[in-house]
Amino acid sequence: MIAQKSDYILAKKPIGHGTYSTVFECKNKYTGSHYAAKRYTKNLVYGLQTLLQSELEILKRVSSTHAHILSLVDQFETENCFYLVTDLAEGGDLFDRIVHHSSNGKLSEHAAKSITWQLVSATEFLHRNNIIHRDIKAENIFFQSMQSNTLLLGDFGLAKVLQEKEKLYDVSGTLSYMAPEMFDREVGYSFPIDVWAIGVCLYFMLEGYLPFDCDSDEETKDAIINKKYFSDAWETGAAASSSAAQDLILQCLKTSGSERPISLCLKTHHFLLDAGDMATPPTQATIDVDELNQIKTLLLNSTPSTHGANHHNQTIPRTLRSPLHKTQLYGDYCASPECRTEISTPLLSRQASHESSLLDLHLKVERPPGLMHNDSQQNVATIV
Known part of the structure; x- marks a missing residue:
């Protein structure tokens, strides 16, 4: 393979670290668009490629398909490293917003309602x-900017594609967000565990602390299995959260997964009935005739890249960007990314990884890429 020059300029200072990766903000040299670039060192993940075959399939399905799902934009490699380029979430994550950027360590019910509706969607x-x-949790829910509540759900390292009536039996994820059925390997679990995690997130937003976060793992498991999470305020009726919000949490945190509402039904819960007006509605990344003409115009005004692909010299809207990048940029190879100490936009993202996934770095045509991950400051990923 002939080495080519990178299309991206990477900030010299990383914005996150993981066990196998380092994350940088980067800028496309031809469009000026800013992204997050996750760098994996090949020799650190050698031999682990078979673990992530399913992640490639998932990312192909979800990237640029929904307004509230973090998308893979590009991937390229150097002699020693492999880079994944994703949306840059400049507003940090939900954990930071609750703990560090709220007035009293919790979110208003108005904000929690908007965020929950997007997460449910x-x-x-x-x-x-x-x-x-x-692995739905506060650290994997990112915001597009510090000024808005528009979110992007990321980290698909533990995600799986399930066949009809298929169940999973391994204990994977972050303990404080795990549903009780995950601890029973004879019963198995399915989609309802994500609904449970949504309930945990909503509780965290409104109460300012996780419902299941004890001093030891065993105590936390016991609290989850036996539903020991009610705050004194809930029991006395003095909670700031409304009865509608509490009812949604109770529905999500039913001990039996079969008794929880499916994610589609959560949208119709009375707590979320008017929440869709507060957030950008999710959209499919479809392209109509006018959009195709817009892409053609951008390409006619493009500047040739060092590896022969055409690049536009202005930022493409998110709904238009994916088809162009998939045909022009996906899988580029470069000798070494250019690094600079400054980029014009602030490095506001917090994109470290708890590394719930690894990469197949040895396939030459298609490799399973991963989305942005985030380190939990209170929880640990348990993979058995």
């Missing part, structure tokens, strides 16, 4: 396409 889209996320 993204989850329902995944479930409708037979994908179980398995």
Whole structure:
């Protein structure tokens, strides 16, 4: 393979670290668009490629298909490293917003309602396409900017495509967000575990702390299995959250997965009935005739790249960007990315990884890429 120059300029200072990766903000040299670039060192993940064959299939299904799902934009490699380029979530994650950027360590019910509706919408889209996320948590819910509540659900390292009536039996994910059926390997689990995690997130937003976060793992498991999470305020009726919000949490946190509402039905819960007006509605990344003409215009005004593909010299809207990048940029090879110490936009993202997934870096045509991950400051990923 002939080495070519990268289409991206990487910030010299990383914005996140993981066990096998480092994350940088990057800029496309031809469009000026900013993204997050996750760099994997090949020799650190050698031999682990078979673990992530399903992740490639999932990313192909979900990238640029929904307004509230983080998308893979591009991938390229150097002699020693492999890079994944994704949407840059400049607003940090939900954990940071609750803990560090709220006035009293919790979110208003208005904000929680908007965020929950978007999260439910993204989850329902995944479930409708037979994908179980398995790691929905505050650290994997990113915001497009600091000024808005528009979110992007990321980290598909533990996600799986399920066949009809198929169940999973391994214990994977973040303990404080795990549903009780995950601890019973004879029963198995399915899509309802994502609904449970949505309930945990909503509780966290409104109460300011996780419902299941004890001093030890065993105590946390016991609290989850035996539903020991009610705050004193709930029991006394003095909670700031409304009865509608509490009812949705109770529905999501039913001990039996079969008794929880499916993600589609969550949208019709009375707590979320008017929430769709607060957020950008999810859209499919479809292209009509006018959009195709717009792409043609961009290409006519493009600047040739060093590896022969055409690149436009202005930012493509998110709904238009995916088809162009998939045909022009996907899988580029470069000798070494150019690094600079400054980029024109602030490095606001917090994109570290808890590494719930690894990469197949040895396939030359298609490799299973991963989306942005995030380190939990309170929870640990348990993979058995």
